[in-house]
Amino acid sequence: MRRRRALRQELERLKYDVAQEIGLTNTPSGEEGYREALRRRKEEAADELGISDRVREVGWPQMTARECGRVGGRTGGRIGGQMVRRMIEYAEKGLGQHEGR
Numbered sequence: 001m002r003r004r005r006a007l008r009q010e011l012e013r014l015k016y017d018v019a020q021e022i023g024l025t026n027t028p029s030g031e032e033g034y035r036e037a038l039r040r041r042k043e044e045a046a047d048e049l050g051i052s053d054r055v056r057e058v059g060w061p062q063m064t065a066r067e068c069g070r071v072g073g074r075t076g077g078r079i080g081g082q083m084v085r086r087m088i089e090y091a092e093k094g095l096g097q098h099e100g101r
Contacts, residue, residue, distance in 0.1 A: 014083055014087075018086065020034075038075065043055075045070075046071055049071065051071075
């Protein structure tokens with residue numbers, strides 16, 4: 001359980017770092033600033049997709065996976081792509097270290 005929590009925290013840190021790198025958040029308030037910027041971006045994406053009224057009516061937990069995916073694609077697509085690139089870099093570095101043994 002502790003390992004899972006530690007991994008989740010590392011993943012959140014990676015998301016935050018990538019969000020800063022791509023300019024999603026540049027506030028000095030750290031992760032709280034990131035969370036606020038992400039919340040605003042989700043609202044903007046919902047507006048762009050024409051589903052913001054539904055979000056306000058039923059809330060995010062009641063939205064369909066398809067609707068959330070559309071918002072996520074607009075909100076986190078850049079973050080997700082950069083996170084994958086970063087994880088590949090980490091894996092390549094790790095493999096390189098193992099090859100040297």
